[in-house]
Amino acid sequence: MTTTFPSISISTDRLVMRPFDMADVPAYIEMMNDELVTAWADGPHPYTQVDAERWVRRIAPGERTSGHGIVLAVTEFLTQRLVGTVRLLNTDWRTLATEVRYITAPWARGEGYAAECVLAVAEWLFRDQGFERVELRTPADNTAAQQVAQKLGCISEGVLRNARIARTQTEDGGWTDIRTDLIVWGLLPEDLEGVAEQLADAGGYSTYDDWN
Numbered sequence: 001m002t003t004t005f006p007s008i009s010i011s012t013d014r015l016v017m018r019p020f021d022m023a024d025v026p027a028y029i030e031m032m033n034d035e036l037v038t039a040w041a042d043g044p045h046p047y048t049q050v051d052a053e054r055w056v057r058r059i060a061p062g063e064r065t066s067g068h069g070i071v072l073a074v075t076e077f078l079t080q081r082l083v084g085t086v087r088l089l090n091t092d093w094r095t096l097a098t099e100v101r102y103i104t105a106p107w108a109r110g111e112g113y114a115a116e117c118v119l120a121v122a123e124w125l126f127r128d129q130g131f132e133r134v135e136l137r138t139p140a141d142n143t144a145a146q147q148v149a150q151k152l153g154c155i156s157e158g159v160l161r162n163a164r165i166a167r168t169q170t171e172d173g174g175w176t177d178i179r180t181d182l183i184v185w186g187l188l189p190e191d192l193e194g195v196a197e198q199l200a201d202a203g204g205y206s207t208y209d210d211w212n
Contacts, residue, residue, distance in 0.1 A: 003093045005070040005129070010120050017072040017086060017117055020060045024073050025052045027082035031105040038175060039167050040142050041103055045175055063089065069098060074117045076108075083108045086117045088125075097133035098125070102148070109144075115151045115199060119192070122152070126189040133188055139166055140181040153195045154185035 032047035060071040069088035084104040091098040125131040138145040
């Protein structure tokens with residue numbers, strides 16, 4: 001039974017999703033130190049050069065080779081600029097299910113890139129890898145993440161109470177940890193029917209069929 005994802009590059013008309021390389025480090029540091037990313041992501045703060053190099057050299061590739069999932073840098077097709085990341089984790093190879101997380105750089109928000117890259121990865125999982133379920137877990141107060149899940153046709157399946165640690169800014173400009181609920185969203189192959197067309201009609205998606 002297969003227990004690791006292949007090393008993969010996935011392309012849409014607007015985006016390329018591929019393994020991280022060292023050239024991504026400066027843009028990745030900038031993205032990870034953004035206020036919204038700091039609030040909702042799990043990375044250290046402040047996010048340093050050492051953190052980024054460890055991510056690119058060891059942590060990101062290790063997710064694939066260990067069988068836990070896969071980490072892809074999301075870049076703009078025309079400019080190669082770093083749009084964000086998409087990550088599969090907590091993969092269950094027996095049930096063919098995995099969780100997806102995504103981060104979008106500040107400059108790229110509002111362009112439909114998050115929904116586009118997650119949809120591309122979900123299509124690859126369902127069509128090429130034979131997966132049966134993708135799960136998203138969005139913090140209860142992160143409405144942008146919830147909107148992405150809804151655009152993809154995900155079904156809200158329940159709430160994990162007090163299940164995630166996020167961050168909030170203090171009056172002195174620092175950060176402190178807070179607990180938050182997680183909304184669990186499920187995505188099955190049949191849930192994607194018509195989603196690409198709906199996103200295209202909304203102007204936030206380009207067709208694709210390329211992964212290698």
